[in-house]
Amino acid sequence: MTEFQKAILEGIPDTMPEPRPWDPGVNHAPRRKDILNEADKKLALRNALRYFHPRHHALLAGEFLDELRTFGRIYMYRLRPEYKIYARPIDAYPHRSRQAAASGCYTVTGCSARPSSSASQP
Numbered sequence: 001m002t003e004f005q006k007a008i009l010e011g012i013p014d015t016m017p018e019p020r021p022w023d024p025g026v027n028h029a030p031r032r033k034d035i036l037n038e039a040d041k042k043l044a045l046r047n048a049l050r051y052f053h054p055r056h057h058a059l060l061a062g063e064f065l066d067e068l069r070t071f072g073r074i075y076m077y078r079l080r081p082e083y084k085i086y087a088r089p090i091d092a093y094p095h096r097s098r099q100a101a102a103s104g105c106y107t108v109t110g111c112s113a114r115p116s117s118s119a120s121q122p
Contacts, residue, residue, distance in 0.1 A: 003083065004083050004088070007081060
């Protein structure tokens with residue numbers, strides 16, 4: 001099993017990693033307009049936090065709110081993987097069905113280590 005496959009199978013870690021610094025060498029999504037009202041922002045935070053154990057909510061809520069205010073979306077930059085993101089062969093993705101592996105492959109299609117000209121910095 002490769003390190004990539006082990007990282008995928010680990011899923012959300014029990015212990016939160018340290019926040020990752022902004023990396024200009026990574027292709028980031030563009031900054032979005034701040035179009036959500038306060039109720040929608042609360043809903044976005046609740047939706048993001050539901051994937052994490054409640055013991056992590058106090059740590060992550062402020063961080064996710066800051067991302068929402070800064071970028072217009074919650075990207076969970078703290079959890080950006082250590083491995084290089086690119087579309088791997090479909091069998092490199094741990095899966096129970098080829099459709100699931102294709103979904104993982106599709107998700108990273110177009111990602112590269114080059115900075116995007118439209119990427120916004122914090």
